[in-house]
Amino acid sequence: MNRAAGLKGQLKAGKVYRREDLTKYSNAVDRHLAELVNEGTLEKVAQGLYYFPKQSVFGAVPPDDDTLVRSFLKDDNFLLTSPNSYNTLRIGTTQLYNKRVVYNRKRHGEVVLNGRKFYFHKTPYFPKKATPEFLLIDLVNHLDDLAEDRKMVLQNALSKAKTMNFNKLKYALREYGHSKTKKIFESTLAEMKPTEHVH
Template sequence: MNRVAELKQQLKPGKVYRRENLTRYSNAVDRHLAQLVDDGTLEKVASGLYYFPKRSVFGAVPPEDEVLVRSFLKDDHFLLTSPNSYNALRVGTTQLYNKRVVYNHKRHGEVDLNGKKFFFHKTPYFPKKATLEFLLVDLVNHLDTLAEDREMVLNNALAKGKTMDYNKLKYAVRKYGHSKTKKLLQPVLQQMNPKQYAN
């Protein structure tokens, strides 16, 4: 068995590999990776990142966004979301955005992974899961980036906030809200629970 075949034996369909993790299986990893890309075994999804596609009756299955981000960051500490997630709030956001946002502790900036654009935001605080309270705060944080009628969306968001769990919303505002967002949502919290908010 030649060295390329040996390297290929280590690969599992559906996984994304970093070049550095494959050096132990090859004495000429760049040449061997180039051969595997040329023969269609691997797809290069970013600098130093390679995908071994799963196959279905329809052809190669693209890697999941979370798999790409996890391999790129080399850890699980991130939250992958999108402005499309705001639609769950039912506050008037109806546009479909081809945008992926990654809250994380390591990287900041726009990165192309497998032909998709990911916007990495380095921040100390983000939840493990995008709750409705987090999404509301995140929407107000990024209101200026929305394509919809922003005044209408904001008014709807403030009204939606009043229907949420007070403690969960208060925590999300304090933990994730920008200063402008905190000012906008403070009256909502005060109205929901004036006594507790005053303490």
């Protein structure tokens, strides 16, 4: 057990580790990881991914979504969002979705991390931060996935577009809009053109 204790001594609470990152601390990494999981020191959050829980007065603190995704992708280059983010636009979406969407350049498909589902979308095009303009375009891209009255949401989205910064919206549409979304916004942007210089 000493060797596993040696491995444990290298770990920091609150961090997610990949199996391959730990091989340098152990000559029998799989056995030692299994021991640490059995004794409750580590939690296995996915295949080859382990979490060393941070403790609070209420017990173990689960890893945040960002930490899980960063460790899984071995990369900082992603945008983590959720259909719940659309609610900040105030255009009639009120549903709460238990869905996390990860725009990234490496992986595609559904992955379960620490018992939570993440939908990885492989795409070269996503911003560093989910701006209101990006969220509006993203919402219309995925209008068919929404549980609300889509016609009402789309009408509200087009009205909302007219209150936004023309240049930022045009950029978001060009960079992130699906071809169907670009068509939908065509006439709205044409109407907005006169206010192009207004900020």
